[in-house]
Amino acid sequence: MTTENSGVDSEIPELIPCRMLNEYVYCPRLAYIEWVQSDFADNFHTVEGRNKHRVVDRETGKLPEDTGCEDFEARSVWLSAPHERLTSRMDLVTGSSGETTVVDYKKGAVPANPERSWPSDRVQLCAQGLVLRENGHACDHGILYYIASKTKVEISFTEELVEYTRQTVRDLINLAQSGQIPLPIENSAKCVGCSIAGICLPDETNLIVRSGQDLVKDSEIRRILPARDDSLPLYVQEQGAVISKSGELFEISNKKIKLGQARIFETSQVSVFGNVQVTTQALREMIYRDIPLSFFSVGGWFYGLAHGMSHKNVEIRRSQFNAAENHDMRLKLSSSIVSAKIRNSRTLLMRNHNDLPNEISARLKRLASESLQATSTESLLGVEGAAAHDYFSAFSGMIKQRARKEDESALTFDFNGRNRRPPTDPVNAMLSYAYSLLTKDLTVTAFFVGLDPFLGFYHRPRFGRPALALDLMEEFRPLIADSVVISVINNGIVTPGDFIRRGPSVALNDVARKKFIQAYENRMDSLIAHPVFGYRISYRRALEVQTRLMARVISGEIPDYPAFTTR
Numbered sequence: 001m002t003t004e005n006s007g008v009d010s011e012i013p014e015l016i017p018c019r020m021l022n023e024y025v026y027c028p029r030l031a032y033i034e035w036v037q038s039d040f041a042d043n044f045h046t047v048e049g050r051n052k053h054r055v056v057d058r059e060t061g062k063l064p065e066d067t068g069c070e071d072f073e074a075r076s077v078w079l080s081a082p083h084e085r086l087t088s089r090m091d092l093v094t095g096s097s098g099e100t101t102v103v104d105y106k107k108g109a110v111p112a113n114p115e116r117s118w119p120s121d122r123v124q125l126c127a128q129g130l131v132l133r134e135n136g137h138a139c140d141h142g143i144l145y146y147i148a149s150k151t152k153v154e155i156s157f158t159e160e161l162v163e164y165t166r167q168t169v170r171d172l173i174n175l176a177q178s179g180q181i182p183l184p185i186e187n188s189a190k191c192v193g194c195s196i197a198g199i200c201l202p203d204e205t206n207l208i209v210r211s212g213q214d215l216v217k218d219s220e221i222r223r224i225l226p227a228r229d230d231s232l233p234l235y236v237q238e239q240g241a242v243i244s245k246s247g248e249l250f251e252i253s254n255k256k257i258k259l260g261q262a263r264i265f266e267t268s269q270v271s272v273f274g275n276v277q278v279t280t281q282a283l284r285e286m287i288y289r290d291i292p293l294s295f296f297s298v299g300g301w302f303y304g305l306a307h308g309m310s311h312k313n314v315e316i317r318r319s320q321f322n323a324a325e326n327h328d329m330r331l332k333l334s335s336s337i338v339s340a341k342i343r344n345s346r347t348l349l350m351r352n353h354n355d356l357p358n359e360i361s362a363r364l365k366r367l368a369s370e371s372l373q374a375t376s377t378e379s380l381l382g383v384e385g386a387a388a389h390d391y392f393s394a395f396s397g398m399i400k401q402r403a404r405k406e407d408e409s410a411l412t413f414d415f416n417g418r419n420r421r422p423p424t425d426p427v428n429a430m431l432s433y434a435y436s437l438l439t440k441d442l443t444v445t446a447f448f449v450g451l452d453p454f455l456g457f458y459h460r461p462r463f464g465r466p467a468l469a470l471d472l473m474e475e476f477r478p479l480i481a482d483s484v485v486i487s488v489i490n491n492g493i494v495t496p497g498d499f500i501r502r503g504p505s506v507a508l509n510d511v512a513r514k515k516f517i518q519a520y521e522n523r524m525d526s527l528i529a530h531p532v533f534g535y536r537i538s539y540r541r542a543l544e545v546q547t548r549l550m551a552r553v554i555s556g557e558i559p560d561y562p563a564f565t566t567r
Contacts, residue, residue, distance in 0.1 A: 018088035038312030081134035100137035223535030231268035274298035313450035334458035340475035340563030422505035434481035
């Protein structure tokens with residue numbers, strides 16, 4: 001079955017998993033994200049549910065073809081019903097005296113309502129009954145077994161329930177055919193504890209859709225998603241080191257000398273620098289668990305990623321490619337990004353500069369406004385270039401620690417403007433290194449969200465660069481990368497003696513890189529109030545929220561991109 005959607009045919013699967021009916025009745029948006037967009041995330045509740053479900057997930061017994069045979073009991077039975085357009089793996093199917101009963105296990109307790117069951121559970125159970133009927137079984141009732149209260153609740157498959165279940169099938173198909181994701185439920189308690197709350201962004205989306213152009217800053221809403229990630233990145237820089245897998249650990253060793261270890265379930269990504277090896281077993285585990293592996297040169301040049309199969313949400317990538325071909329959309333997104341970058345650059349200067357010239361502050365404020373009025377990418381590039389010139393001309397005023405130059409070859413933290421490829425002084429070396437780390441993190445985030453990191457809107461897709469990651473990075477350059485550089489200098493974490501010179505190029509030495517990465521990760525883990533939503537989250541979490549908001553804009557769900565700026 002196909003349907004016309006924005007000029008592209010969208011195929012609907014012939015069979016719907018009965019579980020998706022449960023999701024649809026519970027929350028249509030949840031069903032759309034999980035079924036149509038094939039997006040999902042685990043949390044404590046989903047993992048706990050799978051653990052409690054392990055007993056019935058083992059296939060035992062056999063479902064007889066002759067429904068009038070002797071009594072039977074079969075677990076984890078997979079059947080399909082093409083006429084009903086349903087398919088299901090049923091937890092338990094029993095038969096006695098020619099009657100078949102389906103049993104569905106739920107991890108929670110019996111609800112305190114007259115029906116002693118949730119509507120979504122009853123629909124899923126009835127759908128499984130319809131699958132059994134189409135396969136020749138007499139099935140007029142089923143049982144919901146609520147594990148937490150160890151209670152069975154019998155559900156009769158009445159005509160009303162059967163019709164409601166079939167109507168739910170039709171409604172879910174129509175939703176998929178529409179290609180329009182439903183808006184989130186308003187202020188629903190269902191969102192709290194939902195594993196895909198970080199994907200859905202229910203309150204954030206509703207706020208932006210309601211406010212439109214008049215989005216009110218600091219309009220605090222519920223923070224449903226965790227403030228910080230539980231898992232952390234693993235960096236390996238020791239030349240000749242090997243990353244291997246041992247049980248539930250990644251072990252790092254060099255010539256059989258153990259250097260360290262990391263628990264796999266606590267690892268969000270792995271980054272290797274230079275000559276670091278990864279065993280096949282460790283790489284396979286990373287791919288299986290969606291842990292991206294980033295490759296850098298010894299000096300920190302970001303080469304690329306190794307990861308598993310691409311994100312299944314083709315719908316969002318299709319929207320991204322369509323948006324990239326739309327001049328007005330590209331310009332609108334680019335203007336928001338550049339304006340936010342200039343505002344954040346100005347904020348960083350005002351916070352840290354000893355004596356910021358008024359004319360630079362005023363020009364940056366004016367350029368941030370001008371960027372929103374740009375009529376072409378070329379004019380926007382001109383505005384950004386002028387702002388960058390002003391910003392870096394004042395950058396040295398934020399550096400408090402100065403080193404006395406002992407001789408002409410000695411390195412200092414003097415900064416006379418931005419240079420790169422290669423950086424020729426310590427400050428530029430650290431800026432390039434920080435930008436490389438941030439590019440890596442936003443490339444990983446774009447992949448995680450389901451976007452193509454190589455197709456941007458402001459940065460054009462040339463020379464294999466991750467253009468979308470560079471777009472998303474702009475507003476965070478001053479807040480994360482530049483801030484880390486200033487911090488490690490002013491706090492004496494890195495000194496001029498921590499650098500090495502190779503010809504005109506200057507780079508951090510091995511010890512200094514470790515200190516710099518630690519400072520970078522501390523910044524990523526620090527909490528900040530979101531400028532639009534008001535709640536406190538880490539910078540690392542903010543990268544994901546902003547990337548998902550970008551995805552919502554290009555899919556047409558929200559009207560404008562609410563850039564991340566601080567005061």
